[in-house]
Amino acid sequence: MIAELGRFLIALALIASLAQMALSWVGASQGGRSPYALAGRTASLAALLTSALGFALLIAAFIQSDFSIAYVAGHSHVDKPLFYKVTAAWGGHEGSMLLWCLILALFGYGLTRVGPAEPAFRARAVSLQGLLQTLFFAFLAFASNPFDRLDPAPLQGRDLNPILQDPALAIHPPLLYLGYVGLSAAFAIAAAGLIQKTSGRDIARALRPWALGAWASLTAGISLGAWWAYYELGWGGWWFWDPVENASFMPWLLGAALVHSAIATEKRGAFPGWTVFLALLAYVLSILGAFLVRSGVITSVHAFALDPERGVWILGMLGVSAVAGFGLFAVRAGSLGEGDGFEPTSREAFIGANNLLLAAAAGVVLVGTLYPLFVEMLGGAPVSVGPPYFDAAATPLLVLTLLLMPVAPFLPWSNGGAKPALEQMRAALLLVPVALAGGALIWFGAPVLAVVGGALGVWAMAGATMDIITSYPLAQTRALKFAAAGRAMAHAGVGFIALGAAADASRPPDxxxxxxxxxxxxxxxxxxxxxxxxxxxxxxxxxxxxxxxxxxxxxxxxxxxxxxxxxxxxxxxxxxxxxxxxxxxxxxxxxxxxxxxxxxxxxxxxxxxxxMLGLGASLIVLGGFSALTAQVLTRRRREVQP
Amino acid sequence: MIALTLIIAALGVGVAMWIASPLAKGAGSPVHRLVAFGVMAVLAVGALGVYLAGGQPGLPGQPYADTEARLAAIAPEDLTGEEQEERLRAIVRREPGNPEALAMLGRFLAFDGRYLEAIAMLERSVRVQEDARVLSDLGQALVNLNEGTVTPEAGRAFAAAMELDDSLPEPAFFMGAAAYDAGDREAALQYWAGIAGRLPADDPFRQAIAVRAADLLSRPAGGPQAIDPDVLDPDESPEAMVSRMVAGLEAGLEADPGDLTRWMVLARVRAVLEDREGARAAIAEARARAGDDAGIGAILDALERAGGLEPETEGEEE
Structure with a gap:
């Protein structure tokens, strides 16, 4: 009963998503307030509720150890602790894909409640989110159904992979998917804005909270994954440039670029095309990550599905999203408008430089991750691209990013001016701890890169400290206070991570x-x-x-x-x-x-x-959510005082 | 099946009506109402179609509790091996302190070659209630896990088993094997002869242990490697080498005539050299020194049979 009901609920969620897409599209064309738009919203809620109920039924099947369900039989055992019976619901491909779809539906419904302010724009975004939901629910229903049956059922299950029976890894996937899938909302808003010919500034304003929430969740998910790898896999590494780690790191880098460029676009109208392009690309890279993890094209401790057929499905969804998104961008980018000019020493300039560096780092990671696949596709011998490449190619870009990051908050918008900023930063004061950190690492015989990383980490932390000391007292509203605190926490978090990584690179031999x-x-x-x-x-x-x-x-x-x-x-x-x-x-x-x-x-x-790595990651997450809170408060104020 | 059909129908139609309801409410004309009805119908039929693409409404769910109840209702002898294991596991799950169930499951797993788990179950069983047979099985599982080596842990299990019941053949056999592997032939003989003596004459284990003991204890100590390479003469023929070995054994026995295992080696070597009378004499010497020890007697009987040295009957002489 549970299995068949679950299967039907997934079918209902697929059809509801399809209805959400179609009805909201018509609704958007009628101005966003027609019965069609309302029906689209209802369909969105129906998709959310049916997929949530389906997910609950899957958990119930795990608790009951119903091994007539192939997914339960493959990932559970009657003697497994209850906690891991529950978490096994998303411990394998099919269940995690159901969770992915559930989060897609959650964001779809979220868009109907707190999406773009303009009704037609919102309805269009809901419709496009419905398109993404439809693609994934169809994949779930026809190629990855967690309620597929076994007849006769085995007496016992094969248990969940033991390394996944861990509290950190129970929470890691939901957070990671909140990040990956959260970027779908930014994608839908960006694409909807292009269709509606909305200005870049309005698109940035609409997508910023979604991008912030998704990026903060992605940070939390990646950090938990790194922490788990550190203590569970037994080799003490927390980052190994594994293809699946890279698959999450690329959207993270682009997400970091997006949350910054969206600020410049919203506040100053700068980089409208770039912001929209990043929103589209970040989600496309999220689907690429899903393809890498679930298609079997790569070998990794993280890869949990080895099925080329499913890979083709995901490649198809990747193709549809990329062609639709970038096609729209190519046709409608001109409608985004042009921002005001800015000086090289302005905040926009530094945000732009940081964006380029983050995007270049993502490009370097993308090349290193996909290169072995292309070599094999072209008939070459299997090759692997490992830490030496990534350390040599990506680290210098990240080092430069770290060098610029603490300066940007002190620079004025538009006209710029480095002198007042440097005075505010009391640069000489900041350099003292930097020199001390570098000296200490050299004293302990740390490698050059660790010395540089450690010094930059302290530079970032010192900059963030000066930032909060300077900007917090000047913030007149709660929203501005949250924004200032969020920025300082996130930047300090990056500093802690750099310092922790530098210290770990200097550790004594095992x-x-x-x-x-x-x-x-x-x-x-x-x-x-x-x-x-x-x-x-x-x-x-x-x-x-x-x-x-x-x-x-x-x-x-x-x-x-x-x-x-x-x-x-x-x-x-x-x-x-x-x-x-x-x-x-x-x-x-x-x-x-x-x-x-x-x-x-x-x-x-x-x-x-x-x-320090854990503390740094926590600060970034807190910073992200603090900035999100600032966005919510600002939005409320706008609603009260239009 | 009927309940499922009703629930699916209610859900499908209900959700479709709910989604289409804003269209119906906002419909200003019959055409719009028709559109609303069409949307509802498409949604309900579409969901049913997607479900039926892979659904198996006739296949009931099988929660583990139902499986457990089904297995409990079948006579154990009618269960397959896998089902028997599940049933035992169910009992252990229900009664984690039941030593019989733990021991049975441990034996089942050991028989299936899953020694690590078998050892855990047998250990749990003896922690609840010490039992010589279970301790012996535990020792054997440990030996099998360690590819035939009697580890100190296995030795402790066998010793505990022997203390509780010295009539069990396996612990003594394995303790003897451990002593033999350690090079202590005398101790090995004591273990094997002891158990062979305690077992009834018609016990199949008695014969098996005696045959194995006779074979192992009559092998030259250390094998060919035991010959000192410094005194090896490359021109010496194999026969001469064996003769020298026999001479060495005889000299050793002259110095220590009470070394029964050396008599057994001498008997075997003489038998190989076709010196049947000499071999018989060596066994007779060993028998005489063993006195009325039934266990040693059984081992010497086995050695006689292995070398074809049984006393010839009159019929055979003819």
Whole structure:
């Protein structure tokens, strides 16, 4: 019953999305206030409710362990903890695609409530969002249905991939999809604006909150993914330029460029075409990310579907979105209007430069990610593009971005003027901590790039501090206060990330050793002694938990687990966190020694100041939502005082 | 099926009517009302069509609770292996402290080669209630997991099993194997002879252990590698080398005539050299020194049979 009802609800959501597209289109053509526009809004709510109910039914099927549903059988097991039964609903391709569609529908309904102010513009945006929903719901209904059945049903499920049975990874996909799919609203608004021949400034005003919300969510999703990779995969890396990581990083870079260029467009009318183009491109790259993850064209720890047929579907959706979006842009870009001019030392100029650098970085990442695919398509031998390329090509661009970022908030709009800005920044004062940070890193033998990164991180943090000190007291409204705080937090967050990354790049070499009980290793000035290894089985896994006593009195407990239903071993890292960094320990197999004792493979590492990465990401997310709050407050004020 | 059909029909028509309702309300003419009705019909029929493209309305859901109840209603002997495992797991899930269920599931998994999980189940069983048979099975699962090596952990399980019930053949056999692997032939003989002596004469395990013990204990210690390479003469023939080995064994026995395993090696080497009388004499010497130890007697009987050294009957002599 659940499975068939769920399947029908997905069919209903598809048809409702189609109705949303068609009825809103007619409604927009009639001025945006006709019964057709209203029916389009109702269809949008119907799509949201039916897909939400379908998603709830899928979760219910997981809780009941109904293995007559192929997706449940492939991703669950009756002994799995309830929490992971629920999160498995989006742990595989089909379920995560349902979540993707649900979020699309959520944003579609959101557009009907708080979309562009002008009714026809709003109805057109709702219609285009309906088009995107229709594409994805059709893909879900016909090629990725999570309610496909198995007859006869297996007695037991194959369990969810054990590395996905983790709290961070339970939250990571919804946040990531809020980001990816949130950019669809910016796409729909931009495309609708082009169709309606709306001015660039109005389009920017309409899409800014959506872009901000999506970008902040994407930041949170990527950060959680990096954190998960750091402690779950057992190698201590948090970013590896993996193709799937890149697939999320490209829309993030373009999203960062978009939220800044939209400010310049809304406030000064600058870069209207560029802002609209970024809004279109960011979403197209989000679909490209979905293609990379779900088509099987790349090999990655993150890729969770290996199905070329589905890849063709997604490629089709990518094609439709790209052709529709960029086609419209080519035809209607002239209607966006031209902005006022600006001086090279104006804020617009710095935002423009940062935009170019961020877009170039996204281009570099795109080339590095797709190059192996093209080489193979052209019959060449398989190649892989790894960290050396990305570090060499993308890092200099990001370094330049970081160099310019703290200066921009101090520059005046339009006419510009570097002198007053530099006076405000008290540049000499800022350079003191920068020099200290660089000196300290050189003292500890850090690589050149880490020294540069660390110094730039401190530069960004110092700039953000000066920014909030200067601008917050001058902010007269709550909206301006939120905006100033958001900007400073986000910029400081970038600084923390740069400093954390620089410190982590300077970490001491890892220590690998086989330890029996009572034996010790030394790392980063601490002695770690293996005191015991005991069984710590869970409901769906067997585990050996080691206890290592640290010389400062702490204990660290890494585990080695065997998930019997999935027939897979995992390493659960033990972390000893302090203000100086993380002691990071993983345990491997036991090997018997000649004297009959068992020695365990222990890998220990020290990650200095790694907490700064988490703090930095959190500040960026908070900054994004603070800026979003400022947008909402401003919008309310406009509604009250038109 | 009927309930599902009714719900689907109600949902489809309801949602279609809801979406089309603004059109119907705002309709100023019959044509507009017709449009509203058309939209509603298209939505309802469209949703049904999409559903039927892959839907299986006749296939009921199968929550695990139903599967569990179905398996519980079938006699165990009528269940397939997979179903038996599920049923055992269901019992363990319901009664996590049931030592019999844990042990049965552990044995099932060990039989299926899933040793890691089997060990966990057997360990849980003995933690609830110590049982010699389960401890022995635990030891064997540990040995199998370690590709035949009797690890210290397996040794502890076997020792605990023997302490509870020394009539079990497997723990003693594996303890003997561990001693043999460690080079302690005397201890291996004690374990194997001990269990062979305790088992009834018609027990098939007794015969199997005796045959294996006779084979292992009569092999020259360390094999050909045991011959000191410094004293190897490249021109020496294999026969001469074996004769030298026999001489070495005889000299050793002269110094320590109570070394039963060395008598067994000597018997085997002489049998290989076709010195049947000499081989019989070596076994007889070992038998005499073992006294009335039934276990050692069984092993020596097995050695005799393996080398074709049984006393010849009169009929055969003719």
């Amino acid at each position: 220590v690998n050793s086989a330890l029996a009980r009572g034996e010790s290793i030394r790392i980063a000035g601490s002695t770690l002694t293996l005191t015991e290894v005991r069984r710590a089985d869970g409901p769906n896994y067997l585990a050996d938990r080691a206890t290592l006593a640290v010389s400062d009195g702490r204990t660290i407990s890494p585990e080695r687990r065997f998930y019997w239903a999935a027939d897979q071993h995992t390493r659960e890292v033990g972390l000893g966190s302090s203000i100086t960094g993380d002691l990071y320990v993983s345990i491997g197999e036991a090997r018997p020694r000649e004297d009959g004792s068992a020695a365990y493979e222990i890998r220990a590492a020290f990650h200095p100041l790694v907490w």
